[in-house]
Amino acid sequence: VKIHTSSKTYPVYIGKGAIQQLRSIIHGAEDQYTTIMVITDETVAKHHLHTFREQTGLERVFEKVVPSGEKAKTFDVYQDCLTSALENKLDRKSLILSFGGGAVGDLAGFVAATYMRGIRFIQVPTTILAHDSAVGGKVAINHPLGKNMVGAFHQPEAVVYDLGYLKTLPEKELRSGFAEVIKHSLISDENFYFWLMEGIQSLSGMTDPQMLEFLTRGVQIKGGVIAEDEKENGVRAFLNFGHTLGHAIEAEAGFGEVTHGEAVAIGMLFSLKLSIQLLGLDFNIKAFKLWLKSLGYETSIPAGISNERLLERMKQDKKTVNGAIRFVLLEKIGLPVLKEVEETVLLMNLKKFAEEEE
Numbered sequence: 001v002k003i004h005t006s007s008k009t010y011p012v013y014i015g016k017g018a019i020q021q022l023r024s025i026i027h028g029a030e031d032q033y034t035t036i037m038v039i040t041d042e043t044v045a046k047h048h049l050h051t052f053r054e055q056t057g058l059e060r061v062f063e064k065v066v067p068s069g070e071k072a073k074t075f076d077v078y079q080d081c082l083t084s085a086l087e088n089k090l091d092r093k094s095l096i097l098s099f100g101g102g103a104v105g106d107l108a109g110f111v112a113a114t115y116m117r118g119i120r121f122i123q124v125p126t127t128i129l130a131h132d133s134a135v136g137g138k139v140a141i142n143h144p145l146g147k148n149m150v151g152a153f154h155q156p157e158a159v160v161y162d163l164g165y166l167k168t169l170p171e172k173e174l175r176s177g178f179a180e181v182i183k184h185s186l187i188s189d190e191n192f193y194f195w196l197m198e199g200i201q202s203l204s205g206m207t208d209p210q211m212l213e214f215l216t217r218g219v220q221i222k223g224g225v226i227a228e229d230e231k232e233n234g235v236r237a238f239l240n241f242g243h244t245l246g247h248a249i250e251a252e253a254g255f256g257e258v259t260h261g262e263a264v265a266i267g268m269l270f271s272l273k274l275s276i277q278l279l280g281l282d283f284n285i286k287a288f289k290l291w292l293k294s295l296g297y298e299t300s301i302p303a304g305i306s307n308e309r310l311l312e313r314m315k316q317d318k319k320t321v322n323g324a325i326r327f328v329l330l331e332k333i334g335l336p337v338l339k340e341v342e343e344t345v346l347l348m349n350l351k352k353f354a355e356e357e358e
């Protein structure tokens, strides 16, 4: 798949064995790389770093292993990466290679965006979720007061997505990533949505051809949105479907308690209900909810989180402008719109959402 943005066009190689492309991508670079810094996390290193080395056979490489998950996206780890980069004499022509999930990708991308005012980087994603995060050029670390609050737009040179690495993903992570696949289908293509719903009845039972198909579709959909709107002045906001409430749940539950995708799934269910109520969306919400449940998703907001707190969080969302909470809603499946929703309407619907679940 080719991704076109106003700042750059780059390839995404997807498939089993895609990693074989990496060497020639690196050697084929117009402006040769001096050194390569591989940033990966403890879990990915344990499972795959050894084979990664063998598969790629790269020279002039040094590896930086950071803590797994959100713990990678801190100021401390960021600074530590910069220190290693300086100590290992990375220069402007060096390459940063991110090998891991969305967290490592966001961190490594931010290091690349800021080291010496920006050097090149390549994404080698290892989670389902990263079909989303590795494409599009948004890179960031977290601030104690908010997720992804410190970041940049920095497009990779290439994305090499070898599905072989996904084999070791625990079911919880499959579930987290698959929520973004569902999101891509809902905001863009009804047929894709029904194809998923009919085809995917269990996450651990997904076949390789199914994964290849939906990850490719997901990347294409995201790529299409990015091509129109790299810096999120318009349609890119549609990718936040399910995320306004989802982010609030993630933050309130404590990051890591509920995964990103699990929170987004609840957020999508809520947004679909809002869409039915406010825009008259024609959608079988019951079937959707049953499907989510059968895949192991929670469909209600975790106990102990108050609606008022969620509302406060939603107001702090980066997408909020002048305090108005903007939701991505659907007029039809595949037809998203951005709509400001009144606080009172939101509170009422959050209440209803909780009651319906009981």
Ligand code: NAD
Binding pocket: 041, 042, 043, 044, 047, 068, 069, 070, 073, 100, 101, 102, 103, 104, 105, 106, 126, 127, 128, 129, 130, 132, 133, 134, 135, 136, 137, 138, 139, 140, 148, 165, 166, 167, 168, 169, 170, 173, 176, 177, 260
């Ligand atoms: P992650 O990188 O934290 O990976 C999830 C967990 O799976 C981690 O513990 C990791 O060590 C482990 N893991 C990764 N690959 C594995 C493998 N092959 N086998 C076994 N375990 C493996 O998170 P994620 O779910 O990939 O991504 C979430 C992050 O992505 C969040 O920080 C989110 O903010 C970010 N994100 C960014 C964008 C973007 O556009 N930049 C979009 C969506 C999400």
Ligand code: ZN
Binding pocket: 132, 180, 243, 260, 264
């Ligand atoms: Zn997301």
